[in-house]
Amino acid sequence: MCLAVPAEVKDIAQGMAACAVDGGQIRIQASLVLLDEEVAVGDYVLIHAGFALRRLDRHEALETLDLLREMARQDEAPASW
Amino acid sequence: MEKFFSFKDPVLGRKLLQKLEQDLEAPLRFMEVCGTHTVALFQSGLRSLLPEGLEHLSGPGCPVCVTSSGEMALCLELAQKDDVIVATFGDMLRVPGPDGLNLKEAKALGARVEVCYAPFDALAVARRHPEARVVFLGVGFETTAPAVAATIQQAEALQLYNFSVLSFHKLVPPALRHLLSTGKTAVDGFLLPGHVSTVIGVRPYAFLADEFQLPAVISGFDPLDMLMGLAMMVRQRREHRAAVENQYARAVKKQGNRKALNVMEEVFTVQDAEWRGLGRIPQSGFGLSDRYAVFDALNIFGLQARHMPEPKGCACGQVLQGLIRPDACPLFQKQCTPAHPVGPCMVSTEGSCAAYFQYQLCPGQS
Numbered sequence: 001m002c003l004a005v006p007a008e009v010k011d012i013a014q015g016m017a018a019c020a021v022d023g024g025q026i027r028i029q030a031s032l033v034l035l036d037e038e039v040a041v042g043d044y045v046l047i048h049a050g051f052a053l054r055r056l057d058r059h060e061a062l063e064t065l066d067l068l069r070e071m072a073r074q075d076e077a078p079a080s081w
Numbered sequence: 082m083e084k085f086f087s088f089k090d091p092v093l094g095r096k097l098l099q100k101l102e103q104d105l106e107a108p109l110r111f112m113e114v115c116g117t118h119t120v121a122l123f124q125s126g127l128r129s130l131l132p133e134g135l136e137h138l139s140g141p142g143c144p145v146c147v148t149s150s151g152e153m154a155l156c157l158e159l160a161q162k163d164d165v166i167v168a169t170f171g172d173m174l175r176v177p178g179p180d181g182l183n184l185k186e187a188k189a190l191g192a193r194v195e196v197c198y199a200p201f202d203a204l205a206v207a208r209r210h211p212e213a214r215v216v217f218l219g220v221g222f223e224t225t226a227p228a229v230a231a232t233i234q235q236a237e238a239l240q241l242y243n244f245s246v247l248s249f250h251k252l253v254p255p256a257l258r259h260l261l262s263t264g265k266t267a268v269d270g271f272l273l274p275g276h277v278s279t280v281i282g283v284r285p286y287a288f289l290a291d292e293f294q295l296p297a298v299i300s301g302f303d304p305l306d307m308l309m310g311l312a313m314m315v316r317q318r319r320e321h322r323a324a325v326e327n328q329y330a331r332a333v334k335k336q337g338n339r340k341a342l343n344v345m346e347e348v349f350t351v352q353d354a355e356w357r358g359l360g361r362i363p364q365s366g367f368g369l370s371d372r373y374a375v376f377d378a379l380n381i382f383g384l385q386a387r388h389m390p391e392p393k394g395c396a397c398g399q400v401l402q403g404l405i406r407p408d409a410c411p412l413f414q415k416q417c418t419p420a421h422p423v424g425p426c427m428v429s430t431e432g433s434c435a436a437y438f439q440y441q442l443c444p445g446q447s
Contacts, residue, residue: 001144001172001431002224002276003117006086031201034227036340044086046279046332049170049221049228050199053341054279054332061085061331068088068309072096 004048088305097308104315108134115274116143116431123440125304138403139433144221145172146425149355150389153178160192168203169218171196179389200232207244216378219248224276226250227341230348247378254285255365270296270314275329282337290323301329358398397424407434
């Protein structure tokens with residue numbers, strides 16, 4: 001039930017954002033009233049039950065990916081034979 | 082979707098799995114407490130790829146599943162009233178009440194029940210039907226509660242006084258504390274719910290590490306998110322550390338979402354709540370605050386939450402506490418199937434019984 005979808009903000013008017021999910025296949029409206037940060041067209045937001053709850057942070061995402069690669073890299077499994 | 086918001090690379094996933102296997106020094110049993118994790122672990126196939134020593138339990142992470150029999154009875158009682166329209170998320174339709182009847186059947190018998198995608202939709206119903214009293218069933222954890230709170234504020238702004246909320250919202254951290262305090266649930270770490278944490282942040286979980294010395298990792302829902310979360314948990318175990326770590330930093334800030342927390346705190350008040358299978362947990366639910374009493378369905382209809390027995394033979398309670406696996410319930414796949422669910426864990430697609438059933442997991446096959 002806590003499913004939330006990431007979506008790209010395409011347009012903002014009167015506290016509502018028109019967002020594109022899955023590369024634009026699906027359009028949904030989300031209220032921005034619960035956000036504690038500014039969003040702009042082109043940002044990605046996390047939407048749950050009609051409300052955007054967070055602007056997804058590109059910088060943090062890239063950092064997590066770096067960490068992930070590092071975790072996967074360090075002492076890679078030796079070949080099993 | 083921009084590629085850095087998608088954590089699905091199978092090559093990286095395989096490497097991380099190897100690493101996880103390497104790091105796992107002793108069997109480890111982890112619990113997730115989010116229905117979205119339950120489903121994502123099965124759906125991505127990750128669950129079947131996990132190393133043998135890494136055991137997965139689904140805790141009380143599905144709001145529908147933890148809605149008590151007594152609470153369901155009140156929903157049905159309201160639906161029976163002639164001038165009431167019950168507005169609800171679709172998940173609640175098939176949860177059986179104490180006498181086996183559910184909202185879907187009540188609707189077939191003439192009750193007015195409307196399914197909403199967002200709580201805002203219930204306001205539209207209230208506008209369309211000024212002659213009726215529209216009651217929205219407020220279920221969900223901290224992810225959903227702010228949306229319902231904001232909807233109540235909107236109802237006030239629009240002066241929609243034929244709208245009210247039956248609030249059975251529940252809070253995740255008190256349930257985790259309860260699970261650990263009873264001493265029955267044995268886990269080595271928690272995979273914490275990403276979207277609940279988007280709202281509440283990191284701090285409310287601190288007690289897991291501080292008081293119970295358990296590793297806990299807030300995790301996202303893509304396969305690499307969950308794998309990384311598990312790898313972080315395993316690493317903590319190996320390094321004999323216990324900390325609350327945040328794998329899902331792109332969506333979870335340390336302080337949570339201040340605005341959502343404020344709206345929630347203004348509209349709701351923390352109170353004791355009855356959880357299916359877990360019983361009454363102090364300070365684990367949200368009722369409406371006095372300021373918004375005029376939108377409180379309990380208040381308007383003079384209802385009182387009461388304890389009701391759970392369906393006979395149903396082991397949802399034990400499943401929710403991680404004491405048994407769904408397939409160990411005597412009713413599983415026999416009397417209780419997704420088509421004819423006895424308990425709520427089989428009703429919701431996010432319930433662990435339904436996930437077990439759908440993904441055909443039988444003993445010995447994991």
